[in-house]
Amino acid sequence: MGTNDIALDADVIVVGAGMSGLYALKVLRERGFRVVVLERAPGVGGTWYWNRYPGARCDIPSLEYSFGFDPELEQEWEWSEHFASQPEIERYLNHIADRYDLRGDIRLETGVAAMAFDEATDTWVVDTETGEQLRSRFCVMATGGLSAPHRPDWPGLDTFAGEVVQSSLWPEEGVELEGRRIGIVGNGSSGVQAIPELAKVAGHLTVFQRTAAFTWPSQNRPLTPEEQADVKARYREVREAQYASPLATANTTGATIFTVADPDRHILESTPEERENALAEHGFSASRLWGDAAKDLDANEMAVELFREMVRRTVVDPETADSLCPKDYPIGCKRPVLDNGYFETFNRPNVTLVDLRKDPIVEVVPEGVRTERGLQELDVLIFATGFDAVSGALTRIDIRGNDGHLLRDDWADGPRAFMGFSVADYPNMFMIIGPGSVGVLATYPPHIELQVGWIADFLDHLATNGNTHVEVEPEAQDEWCAEVEAASVGSMFRAPTCNSWYNGGNIEGKARVFPIYLGGLDRFMARARDIAANGYPEFDIR
Ligand code: N01
Numbered sequence: 001m002g003t004n005d006i007a008l009d010a011d012v013i014v015v016g017a018g019m020s021g022l023y024a025l026k027v028l029r030e031r032g033f034r035v036v037v038l039e040r041a042p043g044v045g046g047t048w049y050w051n052r053y054p055g056a057r058c059d060i061p062s063l064e065y066s067f068g069f070d071p072e073l074e075q076e077w078e079w080s081e082h083f084a085s086q087p088e089i090e091r092y093l094n095h096i097a098d099r100y101d102l103r104g105d106i107r108l109e110t111g112v113a114a115m116a117f118d119e120a121t122d123t124w125v126v127d128t129e130t131g132e133q134l135r136s137r138f139c140v141m142a143t144g145g146l147s148a149p150h151r152p153d154w155p156g157l158d159t160f161a162g163e164v165v166q167s168s169l170w171p172e173e174g175v176e177l178e179g180r181r182i183g184i185v186g187n188g189s190s191g192v193q194a195i196p197e198l199a200k201v202a203g204h205l206t207v208f209q210r211t212a213a214f215t216w217p218s219q220n221r222p223l224t225p226e227e228q229a230d231v232k233a234r235y236r237e238v239r240e241a242q243y244a245s246p247l248a249t250a251n252t253t254g255a256t257i258f259t260v261a262d263p264d265r266h267i268l269e270s271t272p273e274e275r276e277n278a279l280a281e282h283g284f285s286a287s288r289l290w291g292d293a294a295k296d297l298d299a300n301e302m303a304v305e306l307f308r309e310m311v312r313r314t315v316v317d318p319e320t321a322d323s324l325c326p327k328d329y330p331i332g333c334k335r336p337v338l339d340n341g342y343f344e345t346f347n348r349p350n351v352t353l354v355d356l357r358k359d360p361i362v363e364v365v366p367e368g369v370r371t372e373r374g375l376q377e378l379d380v381l382i383f384a385t386g387f388d389a390v391s392g393a394l395t396r397i398d399i400r401g402n403d404g405h406l407l408r409d410d411w412a413d414g415p416r417a418f419m420g421f422s423v424a425d426y427p428n429m430f431m432i433i434g435p436g437s438v439g440v441l442a443t444y445p446p447h448i449e450l451q452v453g454w455i456a457d458f459l460d461h462l463a464t465n466g467n468t469h470v471e472v473e474p475e476a477q478d479e480w481c482a483e484v485e486a487a488s489v490g491s492m493f494r495a496p497t498c499n500s501w502y503n504g505g506n507i508e509g510k511a512r513v514f515p516i517y518l519g520g521l522d523r524f525m526a527r528a529r530d531i532a533a534n535g536y537p538e539f540d541i542r
Contacts, residue, residue: 004468006121009134010036012459013126014142015397017106018046020432020448021142022093023067026100027456028140033463036136037102038128040111042172044103045093046144048086053167053190053384054177054197056086059218059338060443063231063252066092067445068239073099075232083220083338114398115139117427122468124428137468138459141394141431145440148392150507151383152185154364160381161366167194167384179203181377183369186384187213188501192337194384196345203350206376208369210356211499212326214307216284218338243450246520248443263291267302275306284310287331295490300330307331314343321346323355332492334500335440352376389501390435390515391415401426402471414504414513418472418480418538419528421455427471430455435515436484442521450521454528458536469542476538487518 010033014024017039028035041049058065062079077092084092097103111129118125124139149168157164165175167190182202184191191207192215199205231238231252241250267275267290278286287307292299308325315321324343345351354371362370368378388396391411399407402425410416410425417423420437421430432451433439462470488494493514499505503514517524531538 006123006135008034008123008136010034010136011463012036012138012140013038013124013134013136014140015112015126016046016142016144016147016393017041017044017097017108018048018142018144018147019093019444020144020452021046021140022096022102023069023445023448024140024142024432024452024455025102025105026069026096027452028459029105031456031460033459035105036134037106037142038110038112038126038134039106039108040129042109043090043094044097044106044108045090046142047147048089048093050147050170051168051190052086052090052170052172053194053382054201055193055195055340056167056170056190057081057193057220058084058089059189060249061252062088062223063228064238064242064248064250064443065089065445067096067449068235068242069449071235074235078228079223081220081222083218112397114400115429116398116400117402117429119402122428137428139429140455141429141434143393143397143431145390145393145433146387146501148388148396150386150388150392152385154361154369156364159366160364160368160378162368162379162381165380165382167191167382168387175380177201177380180379181368182206182380182382183208183376183378184382184384185210186386187211188384188386189335189337190386191384192339192342194382195351196339196341198382199345199348199351205351206354206369206378207346207351208354208356208361208376209323211329212324213337213342214287214304214326214331214334215337215339215342216288218340220338220340239446242443242446243525244522246522247438247441248446248450248521261288261291261294265290266292266299268292268296268299270302275302279306279309286310293330294332294492297330297495300332300492303331311343314347316347320353323353323358329497329499330492330495333495333498335502386501386506388507388510389504390439392507394431394434399426399429401429412511414511415515416477416481417515418477419517419524420451421528422470422472422477422539424472424474424477427469430458436480437517438519438521438524439516441516441518447521450525450528454525454532457532461532461536462541465541467541469540470536471540473538473540483519484515484517488514488516491518493518 012035014021014037043049062084113129114127126134181204183206185208238250242248287303293303312321359371359373368376395408405425415435417436420434504510
């Protein structure tokens, strides 16, 4: 059978109905493609469906962490806080699904198990976890960079008599927490957000910490009607600023995520008085003021010491304070965390910190978790232990490209892709914000708009020219990977002591690669637009 007379279930199968899948469906449908979206969850929203743990919220200002594609949507939607909570963002994404009539093309509770490229017909054959098989010309992977949950394999975990919950697979019907003995593992963004909220309801909360977190007070507060009206009156300008900036930010509402370092302010040249004044004026953010801390490990260590000093001034018990002080990795290696009363929570009488570096896990038993120093009896054990990030959502699907290439094997030494869009040997497959893109460093909704727009233009180009096959040239992919690598040299993300989800260091046995482009979204998109303007020379198009 030829490439054009095969029966297709869709022109494009989009995998995932989170933010990027919803927007891809809207745009591709408008461009005239028949689209089917396959989604494992029982609801839309992706990350914002699954991560409904207590305290879950975004740490990017709501007025920027939202879509700009429709001025009417921007005007009608009201955000209640600077940093929106998970329920509010989930409502927003459901509103989008309804407002643009997207639900009819989304199949929920239909995860993708396998995909194979059929070279004879230039089509993808997609097998779902529900046993269906669908065929399409193209696949667009809207699978997210932080969507494949990681749970440590602690001995005896299956013997635990209580409830085990993953923060990123939080049940929609909720978890009974009131008055219970709760244990939580993990001190990244998820754990740091959940811990203060859990402490408010738990009979007792035990925090099992492997690595102390760098986290700064979020200063979240309600958005006033005036603040909202001000941004709405100049939303086009705000969006244009976001689309043209390195991180898709426009600093709209004054709710800066972090104190921005002054490149000319050097901690290595500072006096003890200057540092003490910085602590008095900026508190925890005193550690973020210094330009030299971003590149120089000695400077960074001095900034870390300011952070530790704030921990010691906040946490009453000296041993707990010492455990909560980050000691062995620099600021800027991991994703900075924003919190609401995190360190203060450890002063509560119903909260215990177990420092796993001093008191390692022995095993899980029916009653709770046994460490070297004793047994912590628990009713609920929560894992906020992060994700097999960037590549995990893709390698967990059996994706077979040319000549039976299996993506999981091809990426065994780390993900390799061209600008996060395409992978050599996997024709007709596009990724939204895949490995080698700017990734989560740029504010997602506007970032998604740019990426999906580029992919939609490319698919239009192929359709207009009657092309049925597209794949990136391996040389173009190699060159881009080298550029990504070069752009990260000298950054704290790649410090020798840095283990994070960014570089694969959070998962035992995962290859250590930093697959995020640090050159900025503005430069990235300029390059992407050049590629389109030149007729996509990096791609083999037939
Ligand atoms: O995951 P993480 P996350 N034993 O990988 C610990 C986004 N996000 O879900 O550092 C004990 O950051 C692990 O310890 P260590 C955001 O981009 C955003 O919190 O590996 N502990 C670490 O403390 C974020 O960066 C928002 O030693 C173990 C924790 O688990 C990303 O998602 C909210 C362990 C995992 O931290 C991921 O955040 C939430 C083990 N065996 C998430 N294995 C906002 O918008 C792992 N850990 C605010």
